[in-house]
């Protein structure tokens with residue numbers, strides 16, 4: 110095992126995962142919130158800012174999670190401050 114720096118708190122630790130043991134628990138809690146968000150509230154093109162506001166996950170952590178393979182198919186816009194300007198594109202549902 111090599112010494113790594115925790116992606117979340119910056120502490121050095123020896124492991125082969127991305128964050129230290131303490132942060133791993135927090136990551137798991139965040140990830141389950143994030144997955145819950147995608148399952149219940151996801152709309153295509155949602156911004157990171159909206160996800161962050163709704164889940165309480167910090168921008169930095171959110172960026173890290175969204176780089177994970179499991180979220181690679183999800184379309185999310187980058188803005189952290191933008192109001193959803195493209196919402197008109199989502200109004201194409203016909204009955």
Ligand SMILES: [Zn+2]
Nearest residue numbers: 115118129132
């Ligand atoms: Zn840590």
